[in-house]
Amino acid sequence: MLEEILARFREDVVTVYEPVKKELEITRYLLKYKTRPVLFEDVEGWRVAGNIWSTRERIARFLGVSKEELLHFIAGAMENPRPFKEVDKAPFMRNSTKDFSLKELPVPKYYPGDRGQYFTSAMVIARDEDGFVNTSFHRIMVRDEKTASIRLVPRHLYSMWKEKAEKGEELDVRIIVGNPIHLLLAGAVSTAYGISELEIASAMSERAFGKPLEIVKVGGIPVPVESEFVFEAKITPELVDEGPFVDITGTYDIVRKQPLVVFERMYHVDEPIFHALLPGSYEHYMLxxxxxxxxxxxxxxxxxxxxxxxxxxxxxxxxxxxxxxxxxxxxxxxxxxxxxxxxxxxxxxxxxxxxxxxxxxxxxxxxxxxxxxxxxxxxxxxxxxxxxxxxxxxxxxxxxxxxxxxxxxxxxxxxxxxxxxx
The missing domain is CATH 3.40.1670.10 (UbiD C-terminal domain-like)
Incomplete structure (x- = not known):
């Protein structure tokens, strides 16, 4: 999906063909071209893109509205969520493995003072015991080959995790990376518990593209078919250090005790593009x-x-x-x-x-x-x-x-x- 999106904005895209390291070097390019999408063809063997959604105009153009209408476009989807459509397969299901290392993925370390590599564009999908599905953004700090720490603010995913953690249980989740703008915007809204962000994304999809959001079940949890990377994971009751990390203001956030995440399986599309969301950037602002x-x-x-x-x-x-x-x-x-x-x-x-x-x-x-x-x-x-x-x-x-x-x-x-x- 990201390949098609970047093709639509071909005249804006800066393509970097020379090898680039995931530690700090990605940041230099994204800071140099603040409002232009940057496609890295070789980040330690992977393809990476950033600054994709760094202007209102580009977001509005993709969704078929003016920048002045964006507010009403999002509000309409929040007020009138629509059902998503379940299908049998998705492009990311072509590649599935348990033999992977988070350390070897193109997860960047953006700033010198960051504690380590960070997933920044990742959204987490969880399903509670009543069937409610929540989708939300969370920064995730890589610790080793299969574990990370996740920042949970006291909202919906935190409540779902806490209910499990108090019983000594793990919360089963899917972590998705590399998604189109209607999914990203839906994942960032604040809505009442019980209203699924995937249904808000489906409403946006219907208005912009004339079709509902398509999902596929991965271990019983709905996952958008358009995602580039999907991870099966569990958020455990164990707390570990998370941070420091540069957040939206461009300043370092503090170290906190946050839940430990264990990654179990990775799926990805053929020739995937990893979405590197630079903290404190225009793209971060927009999303x-x-x-x-x-x-x-x-x-x-x-x-x-x-x-x-x-x-x-x-x-x-x-x-x-x-x-x-x-x-x-x-x-x-x-x-x-x-x-x-x-x-x-x-x-x-x-x-x-x-x-x-x-x-x-x-x-x-x-x-x-x-x-x-x-x-x-x-x-x-x-x-x-x-x-x-x-x-x-x-x-x-x-x-x-x-x-x-x-x-x-x-x-x-x-x-x-x-x-x-x-």
Whole structure:
């Protein structure tokens, strides 16, 4: 599948033919070509690609929508998940083995201070005893030939693992690498327990390509047929060190005790391409940030009827800073939108609210709105000692200060804020 995707973006792709090492050398190329897909033809004998989904425009083009429609495309799939279709076989099933070493796979070590090689684009699929299937992103640190440690934040997969671990049991999972964008976006959404991300991906697939997501059962667990690599694995009750690791802000995350994963079998397509997701890169921003924009949109829309767009900004690592466009009906709407945005994405640290005539994708236009429509003594909202992102190195004990900027026009004087037109 990745071969076909890269072919669609052939004019953007940088192909590296000379041999490249998986330790640090991949990073240098991905940093050099930040917004262009890079295909490595020889990473210690394997093919690797990164920066595939590093721009909104490329993601939107693949899905057949505009970048402004992406938010609604994702939101529609989250609100209306669709069943996936089970089939009998998948391309990755052509190659199956227990005779493999994680150390010999093209799993990169991205930065000098990382503890080791890291799976960064991997998604984990698990099925609970009631049949609910969860799919989510998790960084996975290679320890030796067959074991790794996995970072679990207290969400759905953590709950499934904890229930097993408390009984001294292992959680059976499938780990998938090398997937198209509708699967990656679905794997990053935050949804209620019981709503399967695979069904959200299926809804995206139906809208973009006119067909549901196809899956094949691997030991009773559904796996997308489009995956390049699939691993049968078990998350054990044992805890081991994980980290340090560079996360989305480009700074090192701390060492924690995290569950040990045992890898048992590997499947892959013929001539597979391993997806190397560079931490702190634009691709990382897009995959982690885009699925949060619909949450902010929905939260703001509950208090302001006309919301035109939400953008998590690249300067804020598409995690900590956002811009929201609204049409005001009352002068307090800007401040209400600020508070609602913080509720919609609790990791958010700064939000700027602007009028509908401001292009939220143009940082200069947003700054112009701040320069001409914002007064700090009247239009600034500061929230102290709020729960923020664990990835923000300036936060202390998980607490941060949040600030919102109401850069909207005063309704009673709005004609004074209009830009001159010809």
């Amino acid at each position: 982690m940030g885009l699925p949060k924009e619909p949450q902010i949109y929905a939260s703001v829309k509950r208090v302001v009827p006309k919301v035109h767009g939400v953008r998590l900004t690249e300067g804020g690592a598409m995690w900590l800073h956002a811009v929201v466009s609204i049409t005001k009906q009352h002068d307090g709407d800007g401040k209400n939108a600020i508070i609602a945005a913080f509720a919609g994405h609790p990791s958010l640290k700064r939000v700027i609210v602007v009028d509908e005539d401001i292009n939220i994708y143009d940082d200069r236009d947003v700054e112009w709105a701040m320069a001409t429509r914002f007064q700090p003594d009247k239009d600034l909202v500061i929230v102290t000692n709020a729960r923020g992102s664990s990835l923000d190195p300036s936060a202390q004990d998980g607490l941060t200060a949040k600030w919102g900027i109401d850069a909207t026009k005063l309704l009673k004087r709005k004609e004074e804020f209009e830009r001159a037109k010809v």
